[in-house]
Amino acid sequence: MKGAVSQIGAGLLSIMLGCVSILAAAGADAAESETFSNPAVTARLISAEDGIAPDAASVSLGLALEYGEGWKGYWRTPGEVGLAPKLDWAGSTNLKSAELLWPAPERFEAFGIENFGYSGRVVLPIRARLEDAGHPLELRARVSLLTCSTVCVPHDFELSLALPQGIGIDTDSARQIATYADRVPAVPENSDIRISVTALDSRDSALIVMATSDTPFGKVDVFPEFGPLVTFGKPDIRLDRDRTELWAQIPINAWTEEHAEPSLTITDTARAITAPITLTSDPPAPPFSSANPRASVLKVVAVAAIAFLGGLILNVMPCVLPVLSIKLTSVLKATGQTRQMTRNGFLFSALGVLTFVWALAAALVFLQWIGVSVGWGIQFQNPVFVTLMFMVIAVFAANLFGAFEITLPAALQDRLGASSARAGYISDFGTGLLAAILATPCSAPFLGTAITFALAGTSLEVVKIFTALGLGLALPYIVIAARPELVTRLPRPGRWMLLVRILLGGLLLATAAWLLFVLIGVAGGRVAAIVSSLTAVFIVAASIQRANRWARRAVLSACVLLAIFGAGFISMPNRTTAAFDATSHWQNFEPLGIARRVSEGEIVFVDVTADWCLTCKANKSLVLDRDPVRARLRGGSVIAMQADWTRPDDNITRFLERYDRYGIPFNIVFGPGAPSGIALPEILTPQAVIDALDTASVRSLARE
Amino acid sequence: MPSLLPEKLELEALDRPKGFRRFIAGETSGSFDAFVGLDSPDSVDVAARKAAAIERVSADICGALYGDLDMSNARIPLASFSDYYCPFCRVQTKSFADMTSKMPDQVAIAWHELPLLGDSSNLAAKAALAAKRQGAYVAFQERLMTSPFQATPEYLARLSEDLGVDGEQLVADMESPEVARELENSAALAQVFAFVGTPALVIGRTVVQGQVSDRMIRKIIDLEREEGWDLACVSA
DSSP: OOTTTTBTTTTOOOOTTEEEEEEOOOTEEEOOOOOEEEEEEEEEEESSSSBTTOOHHHEEEEEEEEEOOOEEEEEEEEESSSSOOOEEEETTTTTTEEEEEOOOOOEEEEEEEEEEEEEEEEEEEEEEEESSTOOOOEEEEEEEEESSSSEEEEEEEEEOOOOOOOOOOOOOHHHHHHHHHHSSSSGGOOEEEEEEEEEEEEEEEEEEEHHHHHHHOSSSEEEOOOOOEEEEEOOOOOOOOOOEEEEEEEEEEEOOSSOOOOOOOEEEEEEEEEEEEOOOOOOOOOOBBBOOOOOOHHHHHHHHHHHHHHHHHHHTSSSTTHHHHHHHHHHHHOOOOHHHHHHHHEEEEHHHHHHHHHHHHHHHHHHHHOOOOOOOTTTGGGGHHHHHHHHHHHHHHHHHHTTTOOOHHHHHHHHHTTTTHHHHHHHHHHHHHHHHHTTTOOOOTHHHHHHHHHHHOOOOHHHHHHHHHHHHHHHHHHHHHHTHHHHHHOSSTTHHHHHHHHHHHHHHHHHHHHHHHHHHHHHHHHHHHHHHHHHHHHHHHHHHHHHHHHHHHHHHHHHHHHHHHHHHHOOOOOOOOOGGGGGOSEEEETTTTHHHHHHTTTTEEEEEOOOOOOHHHHIIIIIIIIEEEHHHHHHHOOOOOEEESSOOHHHHHHHHHTOOSSOOEEEEEEEEEEEEEEOOSOOOOOOHHHHHHHHSSSOOSOOO | OOOOOOOOOOOOEEESSSTTTOOOTTSSSSSSOOOOSSSSOOOOOHHHHHHHHHHHHHTHHHHHHHTTTTOOOOOOEEEEEEEETTTHHHHHHHHHHHHHHTTTTTTEEEEOOOSHHHHHHHHHHHHHHHHHTTTOOHHHHHTSSOOOOOHHHHHHHHHHHHHHSOOHHHHHHHHHHHHHHHHHHHHHHHHTTTOBSEEEEEEEEEEOOOEEOHHHHHHHHHOOOOOOTTTHHHHH
């Protein structure tokens, strides 16, 4: 109630038991009723005119409401629960009719229930028509309205207002009524928003809406109205690139064929439309990814800095460390390189990193362009990609264990052995490329934020942020390129190198084993077995010293081709929910059930994971599968849902998008105290999870 | 956003009804007119029935609040007042239901319907009470969690099937004088205790209006056990 009633004489608003007082606007014979007031709501009847002018047949009124902090009132369609305000004019004189108008509502989400209404200040404009034009008007309005916070308090009171004959405008009241009359949704003829499609999906489970607008949409929401027996859940609203086309899907919670005449209201920042609608079948598919607001320059810079840092950290993550080690081994081996050659080699590696990152950015921009939703690490959902990665890493590991020397075609090999640098540079470049490719599944801390931001932004933002990421990842190479003498600080070659090689080989072997594990998840055990056998054949064939060169090449090529063919074409086994055994406390992921369960007072913990996500695995073994968190998740008070994104799954992608995430791990907790969810950091700590569970379980005042 | 969860157990004796006291819970208690409901002005007949109900419950407050709860084993009685169309009521009903299943020897709950919100509320309240007679009160509340209540025969038949109750019995009970009387008693209790809205709650002899944490509810239960909650009933 602060500052909102400045026009009222001072000191009148003591919060007394239903205190009712007659108020006078400063210095004017204001056209307003007495005030009904309590902590939940303050209500007055106001009039734009001080009196009824001669021949005037109508008058503009308003029901001015001010809801207390934390209190809400309802729209004409309140949503699943609640009740719309009602006015009864019985006992008024010279009143022919009074039409209540409804400014565009806000959406409230409390306890998992969708409600539509108002908070803070609102004026409901009223168009009153007189029986006898020009004669005095005596208004008596019996108002019933419901206000809810965590308690629902109904109010039932009378307001009266007398307008004698006379001329004069109460400018303050007139301005208030006009302001809110402007917020009443326009009819289709007066709006530049055009609703083009309203369709029910095949199972009557959702309403699909499409609309276009000449001016770009800002903060947009949709409110279908089908009478009191049809209720809806939270809409999924998407805009196209220039924000002039809207696609929305609104889940249906309760449906009946005997619904009222349907209408649809679309609200945008400062405009709204209400239109009657006709339902069609054959709903259009979602055409573009979810809407995201534009970002400021400062934000881009900040996120780029985060991406740079994230890229740097990636170097010490288990997926990338082996590659960096390959690079260092090559330096250890290479004696007698000139300073310039070392410098160039490392520059080429850095270029390799950046090339991959840019290629990735280009691919992402292209996919964004054609409207495919993409995620970070998603390439690890592709069996061919995983197969190739596995083979490369396994062969590298075998090489480090001394199974064979990687021999490039003779012509190249000569140059490599000699001081010719070109082939060396190619392998340097390849090293960088490999490092970047392998980095992707290790969504390091900070990185998720940056990638998410980039994927949601414009093409230019994608390029900027990925470049920053690439520079971070390439920093070690760039540093050595800048000061090649650092290489000379490395100890002289000797027996210790063997140890280093074995250590690095072990690291690579571990990476290969993990990739094989991912492959089992992505393509099934059979494919993984075939690929690993072919890789073994490859390594053996490569190790045989005196084999015919052509035969060897044929075998090696066949192995690679067969492996790719196997991964790509052997049918994948269906990884159904069989993965969720009865003894596990993890349940299947049901995004649509979350709101309902929260409204029932349950706490829901969602873990989005995938076999190719190392950080997810770490979270699982270090936090989620250990006490105290495990005990909490199993204790019966929490529903633990696991969403497996090892393979592309549209439901999960959409769920992530809703929370502005494009990479995993993603963990979020819902509960009566946090109906909109508490997103957890990518690297979990037991304390963070327990705190979020506690916060979600304690019901504080409903937040919007 | 001010939290409505005061963590201090502050109590204030009530003049009426005697022997009861109010838990001081932030801004939701006091400052409001006593609960009136959203009815049209009463007819003479209705007013008389209401007056009779107030007299009836005032004569035996504890009986009206807790009815025939089994109070053996030193259980503490808890009366929950809710409206099917109030968002937080659903949450509270569920959490009390959980509480009784977790501590069956410590609390017993009497469910009261206090329909504030017009016809749908009234009908849903009748159905809830009819379901309660067949032991399906909480199931009814859960079943209607995201769907509006409808009073059509087809709907009620389907609902009964879902709840596993006898449909004909449910429809008959909805219109029975017992259910009507139960609603009148709950409304009269709300008047007597000056509730301002739903959900509302009486634990033993402590009145709670508005949201409190489960921890605080347990504290009050412990306090009632220590002090003897039936003091109020003896003095009534």
